[in-house]
Amino acid sequence: MAASELFNESLIRRYDISGPRYTSYPTAVEFNESFTNEDYLQQVEHSNQRGNPLSLYLHIPFCDTVCFYCACNKIITKNRLHAQPYLESLHKEIAMQAELFDSQRQVRQLHWGGGTPTFISTDQMIALMSVTRQHFNLADDDNGEFSIEIDPREADPERIKLLRQLGFNRLSLGIQDFNPEVQKAVNRIQSEQQTLSVMQAARTEGFKSISVDLIYGLPKQSVKSFSETLEKIIAASPDRLSVFNYAHMPANFKPQRQIKSEELPSASEKLAILYQTIDQLTEAGYVYIGMDHFAKPDNELAIAQRQGQLHRNFQGYATHADCDLIGLGMTSIGSVANAYMQNEKTLESYQQRLANNELPIFRGYKLSHDDIIRRQIITRLICDFSLDIQAIEEQLGYDFFSYFVDVIPALRQFAKDQLLEFDTQSIRILPAGRLLIRNICLVFDRYSQQHQQSRFSKAI
CATH class of the missing domain: 1.10.10.920 (Arc Repressor Mutant, subunit A)
Structure with missing residues (x-):
């Protein structure tokens, strides 16, 4: 049907x-500041007793330019020097967190998100991965899922080659829409050639999974225009797609105030775009995983769903439900034992807590x-x-x-x-x-x- x-x-x-x-x-709405570092340490103790594998999420908050639709926690700057003090704090947090967990526990998943992780320099990437490997027991390439979010405007084949050498074996590319009018309306000008060359480089370097992110409901989109973007994406044959429903909430997210409400597709047009997306992708052989995710039948996401082992975490649908998640970096959220915890939301408070040799957790939630x-x-x-x-x-x-x-x-x-x-x-x-x-x-x-x-x- x-x-x-x-x-x-x-x-x-x-x-x-x-x-x-x-x-x-x-949800994070229920997190509260009565959750203390002592509460966290108790959850870590429970986690070590269970001995499950670990997952690491590292937040790189910097972006060169703002995308008007964005609701992520980010810092907009063209000054690349701003990244180094943050990374030094992140290195320290990695060391402090690693001290708490049993060193025999293996990290099965690692994800760099943002912001724009490829904002940082080649040397900074090498150093960050080196510090992570120094303090945590990372799985080998056959057993680990190590992913990074890529802005194709901040990457080229040489950088993709470096990422593979560092141990990343999965990547996610932000695209949103190929239509030039839509790109202009949301301040994300990105050529098809930039995107497709990054995807080809990832295949050449042996990445195991390539995912793309699209958004429907953006200004100036129509069923026809988004279908044309989907045709080009299908031809490029990514392993997964995330097709997010744009939530226009300008009262909550200041960059969205730059979007003209009258240019947004109507509710009926937006629903028609969703219908077309599902039909077009399933006809092309993708499995509708749920909500906003699609995957090829042989992708680990589809396999996990068939086996009843699919999981959902702060990055969306995922595998390895047994992993405790350690959030690293400002605003990062973790899930350890029977609790959630979130780091400080501002750069200053995050760095100050670490300068004081404190974990930068500022709120959390213990599950009943x-x-x-x-x-x-x-x-x-x-x-x-x-x-x-x-x-x-x-x-x-x-x-x-x-x-x-x-x-x-x-x-x-x-x-x-x-x-x-x-x-x-x-x-x-x-x-x-x-x-x-x-x-x-x-x-x-x-x-x-x-x-x-x-x-x-x-x-x-």
């Missing part, structure tokens, strides 16, 4: 509400048993599009229908709207429900995210 056949107007109106993307549960139950349900629904009710009852020790008696009416309505099917054994998400999975997850969220709609993007 084509994506456009899944909805009618009344269904769209009913479910076009704001809600989290559930890269965590509870109720949170763990709800997180497991939301994670499995958003990753598997199904829930084995009996298995999760046995795993977490509760009776599903008694525990969630207040949710049953919503499940019945979802079933009536043909978003899902459910019985005493399982919940099974239907095709229309896959596009509205955030709405379904929302009914299991006890923090009433519906009342905080200004903080979240629209589901459709």
Whole structure:
């Protein structure tokens, strides 16, 4: 069935509400400053007792120019000298964090995000990876997933070759849209040749997975223009695609105030773009992983989903659900044992805490048993599009229908709207429900995210 056949107007109106993307549960909105470094150390102790593999996220916040749509934590500067003091602080944090974790625990995943990680120089990249390897036990190339976000305007074949030599074996390229008018409207001028040459260089150097990021709902986009971008992307044959729904929230993100609201596609046009995207990519052989991700059938993301081992974290869909995540750098978020934690959000406070030999954690959240139950349900629904009710009852020790008696009416309505099917054994998400999975997850969220709609993007 084509994506456009899944909805009618009344269904769209009913479910076009704001809600989290559930890269965590509870979401970062619930993080609080009562979470201390002592709390973190307790979670690290629990983590070491479990002995699971580790995942590292390193945040490089600098960008040369601002993209108007961006909602990331970044520092806009053309002065490359600003990076060095930050990197020195980051080196120190890496050493301090490594001291806390059992040195035998292997790092299975590593990700450099931003900002623009390729903002920093070749020598700075070499030094940062060297410090990381010095302090953490990184897996070899066959077992580790080491990825980096690439701005093709900040990369060339020589830099791609260096990244492969440093140990990166996966990369993600920011594209958003190839249309020149759209690029101008969002202040991201990027030629097709720049992008495609980076992709070709990555293949030449033996990168195991190449992902591209696109955004639909940007100013001056149409079904036709975005379809043309998709045609070019499909021809380039990336292993994965992230196709994000642009959330226009200028009150929250100052750069978005540069975007003219009247140039944004209408709600109906935006939905039509989504329909076209799903149909075009699935016809080209990509698997619709969920929400905003697509992958080739032989990509580890699609394989993990088929095996019931897909995970969701602060970077989106991921493999290796068993890894504890250590966030490094300003604003970074970690997930260790049964808690989340986030670093200081400003450059000054981040660097000052480390200068004082303190971990730069400024807020976090310790999960209750109720949170763990709800997180497991939301994670499995958003990753598997199904829930084995009996298995999760046995795993977490509760009776599903008694525990969630207040949710049953919503499940019945979802079933009536043909978003899902459910019985005493399982919940099974239907095709229309896959596009509205955030709405379904929302009914299991006890923090009433519906009342905080200004903080979240629209589901459709």
